[in-house]
Amino acid sequence: MSTAAPEKQISNVEEATVRFCGDSGDGMQLAGTQFTTTSALAGNDVATFPDFPAEIRAPRGTKAGVSGFQIHFSSNEIYTPGDTVDALVAMNPAALATNVADLRDNGILLVNNDAFDKKGLEQAGYDTNPLEDGSLDKYKLHSVEMTKLVRLAVEGLGLSQKEADRCRNFFAMGLVFWLYDRSLDPTLRFIENKFGKKPEVAQANTKALKAGFHYGETVEAINTQYHVDPAELPAGTYRNIMGNTALAWGLLAAAQLSEKRLFLGAYPITPASDILHELSKHKHYDVLTFQAEDEIAAVTSTIGAAFAGAMAVTASSGPGIALKGEALGLAVITELPMIVINVQRGGPSTGLPTKTEQSDLWQAMYGRNGECPMCIISASGPADCFYAAQEAWRISSKYMMPVFLLTDGYIANGSEPWRIPKMSELPKIKISHPEAQDDSDENFKQFDPYTRDDNLARPWAVPGTPGLEHRLGGLEKADGTGNVSYDPENHQHMTDVRQRKVDLVADDIPEQEVNGEKTGDLLVLSWGGTYGSCTTAVRKAQAAGKKVSHCHLRYINPFPKELEAILNGFKQVLIPELNMGQLRSIIRDRFLVDAQGLNKVQGKPFSVAEISAKIDEMV
Amino acid sequence: MSTAAPEKQISNVEEATVRFCGDSGDGMQLAGTQFTTTSALAGNDVATFPDFPAEIRAPRGTKAGVSGFQIHFSSNEIYTPGDTVDALVAMNPAALATNVADLRDNGILLVNNDAFDKKGLEQAGYDTNPLEDGSLDKYKLHSVEMTKLVRLAVEGLGLSQKEADRCRNFFAMGLVFWLYDRSLDPTLRFIENKFGKKPEVAQANTKALKAGFHYGETVEAINTQYHVDPAELPAGTYRNIMGNTALAWGLLAAAQLSEKRLFLGAYPITPASDILHELSKHKHYDVLTFQAEDEIAAVTSTIGAAFAGAMAVTASSGPGIALKGEALGLAVITELPMIVINVQRGGPSTGLPTKTEQSDLWQAMYGRNGECPMCIISASGPADCFYAAQEAWRISSKYMMPVFLLTDGYIANGSEPWRIPKMSELPKIKISHPEAQDDSDENFKQFDPYTRDDNLARPWAVPGTPGLEHRLGGLEKADGTGNVSYDPENHQHMTDVRQRKVDLVADDIPEQEVNGEKTGDLLVLSWGGTYGSCTTAVRKAQAAGKKVSHCHLRYINPFPKELEAILNGFKQVLIPELNMGQLRSIIRDRFLVDAQGLNKVQGKPFSVAEISAKIDEMV
Amino acid sequence: MSIETPLPVLKPADFASDQDVRWCPGCGDYSILAQMKKVLPTLGLPREKIVFISGIGCSSRFPYYMNTYGMHSIHGRAPAVATGLKSTRPDLQVWVVTGDGDGLSIGGNHLMHCIRRNMDLNIILFNNRIYGLTKGQYSPTSPLGKKTKSTPMGAIDNPLHPLSIAIGAEATFVARSIDTNIKHLSEMLKRAAEHRGTAFLEVYQNCNVFNDGAWEYATNRQTKLETTLELQHGKPLIFGKDRDKGIRLNGLDPEVVELGKGIKEDDLLFHDEKSPEPSLAYLLSRMRYEDGFPEPIGVFRSVKAPQYDEMINAQVEEARKQHGKGNLDDLFNAGETWDVK
Amino acid sequence: MSIETPLPVLKPADFASDQDVRWCPGCGDYSILAQMKKVLPTLGLPREKIVFISGIGCSSRFPYYMNTYGMHSIHGRAPAVATGLKSTRPDLQVWVVTGDGDGLSIGGNHLMHCIRRNMDLNIILFNNRIYGLTKGQYSPTSPLGKKTKSTPMGAIDNPLHPLSIAIGAEATFVARSIDTNIKHLSEMLKRAAEHRGTAFLEVYQNCNVFNDGAWEYATNRQTKLETTLELQHGKPLIFGKDRDKGIRLNGLDPEVVELGKGIKEDDLLFHDEKSPEPSLAYLLSRMRYEDGFPEPIGVFRSVKAPQYDEMINAQVEEARKQHGKGNLDDLFNAGETWDVK
Ligand SMILES: Cc1ncc(C[n+]2csc(CCOP(=O)(O)OP(=O)(O)O)c2C)c(N)n1
Ligand SMILES: Cc1ncc(C[n+]2csc(CCOP(=O)(O)OP(=O)(O)O)c2C)c(N)n1
Ligand code: SF4
Ligand code: SF4
Ligand SMILES: [Mg+2]
């Protein structure tokens, strides 16, 4: 291209946050993903936050139909998708209206002004056109005729106008790529792979992408490019990974590391369904995925598969987990190993199904009839899901008991760079089954399914094994023989044993880390998906000289042994949670510590600023 | 009768505890019930504890098939069925083997020695005959040839031997009636009512009953009768009542007091089924009982009936309640009034279905997805169920929210005297529904189902009312309009409102009573069916001069406002529960009080002695 | 204030709520909604007497769009919610809107029990052979081999056929229609509304986003007259563009025959929606496109039988006849009592 | 230690566990247990290859009494537990024992889905038309008007007919037998065991405590030959003490006719358990004593169809053919990656 491009500056910045938003038909998720991959390939640390409407396709142009994707990328380690946005792309008025509040003052605002017609403005609730009424003066507004420019760019390819308009997201990408000095190559490769079979579509997207890029080069109004250097990350090969994918892969890895078939019994539910989708693609790893008729069949088939000797997993979200409560009691009393995944979403009831929340902790801890303790672990971010899955299986198979694994919508759909491990480096998960015996042998001994090893685990005798025939069930069992028992002392004993099995895990997990000093004025205690914002906020506070430390829990039941001492080392304890204080109540009960809560249920993760503000208020 | 009866003494005692036990085919529940009625009619205060096997009919003569019924009767107020037994009737060796340990030293032991044959002894696991080997020397053993005596007594009535043997329980009753100086009249009336249509059976039972009585008069070995004077109870008309019956009647009363149809959606489950059975007998009180296909249909049909404007109730036990968790979320978010009854039994899973336990408190409190608070109240004994049911409906309908009502197997099947209230004395439950409007009227205003009154209750607009058409649902609702809302602030607001509605109840309940001084060394804090044993144990401790008080909670969520101050008035707090510390954990969390637990899960209520021992250990 | 409601003259628009309809543009659900709004005013019922209960799914958003009473309940449970409602208030007209996942997967049991109880409900099953709301997993009506998000190698579950299941539970009213066949659809909605007892109506509905064209064979102008057959009570089973084909029984097996060539209308199977035995309806429900049959649309079966909602209330009346309205004081004082002074 | 198991010669007693059987004396369950113990040794399978899965109910205590693998699971869920087990271990023979409440009330949906998937399970439904374990409430198979603890004025739910439901879900094997007809019962158990895919066997079982005599008409020596009809493949439907009555089709409706008097065997309906269309089986399942028909016992339907348990494993094999056993390192490294040094 040889248009005489005006000279432009490049400004080096440490980090930046970009958000694409538009109608859900506008391809914003794709734009976001491409920008993420490109930034990751450029060596930045990245964190993302996709946000889409509950409806499949809300009416075009409405606020309810707005879809967004935010990318935070940096030359340093980062832990969150960013609180405020440096550059916002808004494809229509509704997107502008619902997103502009997050753009920082003086931030870059790129809008498709072709969409700001009467109808569009009305649907967004604007009385006057914000592009013209001065209300956006505090931003660097670039109002671009994207629709027109794209139509021009693809002219001659024989596309209908509707098809042409579908390329607009590539124009927007191109422009943002230019703005942040990014290479087009990954996206060109992507277009090639994805649309190779429809050359006219591939060409159109390519043209739109480049048109956007050249628009940036050319137009004088935009005179600065920004550059974010590669981050210094631990050496290795990286990829970008979403939480649900990492979780599914972690399960695949755990199955292979324990030499087990993997059985997933699941019923679709947002935001857990992708675990089912992902695993169903990998059957050649000896994976069986069973889409059950409901969540009860999902969990009970999982119990059946566990009895059969498989690595058995069930995955759902809040309402589905509620339905599994009764059956989890059976899993607990039969002492069979299995993983129960809850990708939490906004409740109660159907609640806010596409939004994130951490409000199912109580349900995991207490939501079954009788004394029915379960081990609970949680993942702290997308990539961590890979390891959390393996840890869940290690514990479950070692102690012969079901284990809850909690993630949430934010983790599940968010993505971050993941240093790809080698399978050979991952610790094996050793599982043994009692051996067959010959009942005609004079040493034959009736098999007792409730004898116990040092971990109080009972033997995992698998149907099909000669001489180990036995019956399990939901009535109280006599320890040892496993026969039905109404004996009062035995019931007390078995109740105690089931609790002790969970408690024993505390001796078998890594020492609880504290980020910062072991004593101080304030401990921020967190779990699950709030890891990133808490980490960042605490680092800021530490940088400001405050005696604040951070302790992030992977293990919630049992708690790490060190936790009590850690809590006692601080004058105050703050527990930020995306619920109304669920971990807090458990901590208060267990340790009689007057922990304070920072709580919010608004379908959104914490911003760093929210946590920082609370820290500043407290110390 | 003119046999020369030897002279016998009558000894006045303050109270006594009798247990009938035998094979489940031996009619021990009937014997117990008759003895209870007779003692109640004699003016004693009584408390009972039936205990029967999980099997419908376990093999005859086995320990698994033993059925028992214990009656505690007294000339003072009593609160428990008694720790140890003064007189034990054992109809066979298995019954003796499983029950004799509860007989106090020097207690009276009446056995049917005809049942102590080789097979019977073997089934009970006796190597030698305990009636002969001296092992029962510490009791006053009366070994009676009951089978033979009964056969003789009914001779000539044309009964088969099997039929004759079925009268043995009446013989045993007769003997015990004599022993405790009781009138035969109520039982004779009972026989007349029950067997009137089969005169030979009526006659045979009458003969057996009298034979037993005369045996006592005649036989020299038994030389003392015991007499328990009437108790001084508040004036009124009394009857004996079982917990489940009282609960059902309380629901009937509440429906009438609020002028509502009563709808029960239920699925049979031990020990809750009797509520369904009882209510289904009283359809003429405008009662609809729906035996649903499962617990989920039971609770969701209840939600439908609540929407329809009925007094809607669902009742189940632990595993069934587990299945209702998801739907209860819908009840919470739609803010519809209904009562959810859990007659708790031993868990986890199927657990010990016929045994009592208090281990579903956590499930009631926390067992749903999302932030999903529910008001929880509990009944303290059989008769109290009557009032607890009305209180649950008062709260539920006033605040427009579902209310949990917890009882347990011990309360449900136990019985006690109940001072029968007059319906006209019971407080009315005022319910109002918004009025119809005419949509052609110029003042017509679109009905907003989530506007709120002073109690934060939304209007209960009932389908069929013109002009109030509206839609409810499980997605988050905008306050006011009730439209689906994904708005972050609204979700937070509604979450807070749902919690506040529960909290408001604390302003609307009687002041929490303390039994004893308001300060002291130890507070015993209890809830539900442990009321009786805690009351008795604390009174004993107080009588012994200890600074111990007792606080029994009816309201668990919210707690009474006074509770914090009460807890703070004592140096120590003890919470006895038939679980591993469920109320305790809530108390610790809420008040940061280092409450201690006395916990047991053995399918049995606490004995007074167990609680006394713990009190003595602590102060 | 109790308002007299003279039967109002209502228009379809009166049944539209103030909520934006949020289905994907082009979704078959729109058509069903439109027909429902057209049919309701013809039933002579005021709006307040009508209630829509649904579960969860795209289809289950339906109640929000109707200016009647309604509840968007939880996944699969609409028939049970409706059961409690209708039992308590038999004067209301209660509709259940459900999807193939909602009604046949998680909710299959409630549906079956509701049908066997013959609860007076109008159940409309929007069958798009896919999970729409959760973005495209296969459903119990998806065909064998169907590739979806959760079955990348193809579904291996033999599909359920909603009408066969309903007839297995001895439904008293069973019908089928198609979203695009609006005249037929509105007729079926009306027939369903008029039936007393459970009316079960399956509607072939296109999900143009996740399962576009699932019913193409039955909706395509070119083929639909060959691939569907409109049932008419008392009439022989004839179909085809030229109405030259029919269904004849060979023993118990239906077969497609061409009229003329020695075969007369009288040789064909005659439809009898009122047959006391459901065997004919069952047999019709088994006629499937993939087996070379035209798929029947219309009313398969419509018979009268006792309704649960009536009987549960009749028992109250009966009990009152026997015992009067009852007096709780009497109940409490019945049996053995004693006085303490 | 891996033990070679030469096919052992097993006796019924080898299948008895060491647990006391705790049903009420006289319960029909004993007979079914006894026949099961007789049949299993004839199947040529070692004990360890056999698993019994049950729900909750008197009948569901069954696994405790069998010296095989087993699980007494939770109410209604046995088919789902068995599905996970059988999918993972298709080499095992899996039996499901359930009751009319367990299998048709709370568990109806799992049963239906299990049947439509044609999971290779042998499902034995002990139908005593009552809830035994919970002491006598009516069940989904209790007749209308039945007075029980929960229906003192009589049941108002139209009963479900297990076989009609199973056929509605297009079951590949459907049979019925009676607890007291031990020869027939053991034959049916054997047929069920031999069937590949879901074998659904309903057994009329007497609960002598809470519903004594529910099947009296079908078990009474005096009447049973008139009230039941033993189905035999390829044979006409004949019954009666003197085998002088038969079933003839009148259109699609069965009717009872007397042989002789101008009616020959050839005029009767002939049984065809292998008919690809389930309509005959459905029609037979509708023949009910209360409607004046003898109730068929025997195999209603037995056809071959693909099984879910086989197909789910076949997809693993197929995927392996396409992709090999797979290498997770490759999976993790596929797509866009970058190196940090
Ligand atoms: C208990 C529970 N499980 C799962 C879901 C997720 N879910 C919502 S709708 C749906 C299926 C929708 O399919 P269908 O009923 O066919 O309706 P459609 O969207 O196709 O109209 C599922 C699985 C849920 N909301 N609740
Ligand atoms: C979730 C749950 N709900 C209810 C029960 C109580 N329950 C146990 S068995 C049973 C019904 C038994 O009837 P059926 O299946 O016919 O077996 P039967 O005892 O007659 O053999 C019920 C309602 C339970 N155990 N679990
Ligand atoms: S996803 Fe399918 S069914 Fe759902 S609204 Fe869109 S087109 Fe309709
Ligand atoms: S209650 Fe009935 S079904 Fe249960 S064991 Fe006794 S006789 Fe058998
Ligand atoms: Mg669908």
Ligand SMILES: [Mg+2]
């Ligand atoms: Mg039964």
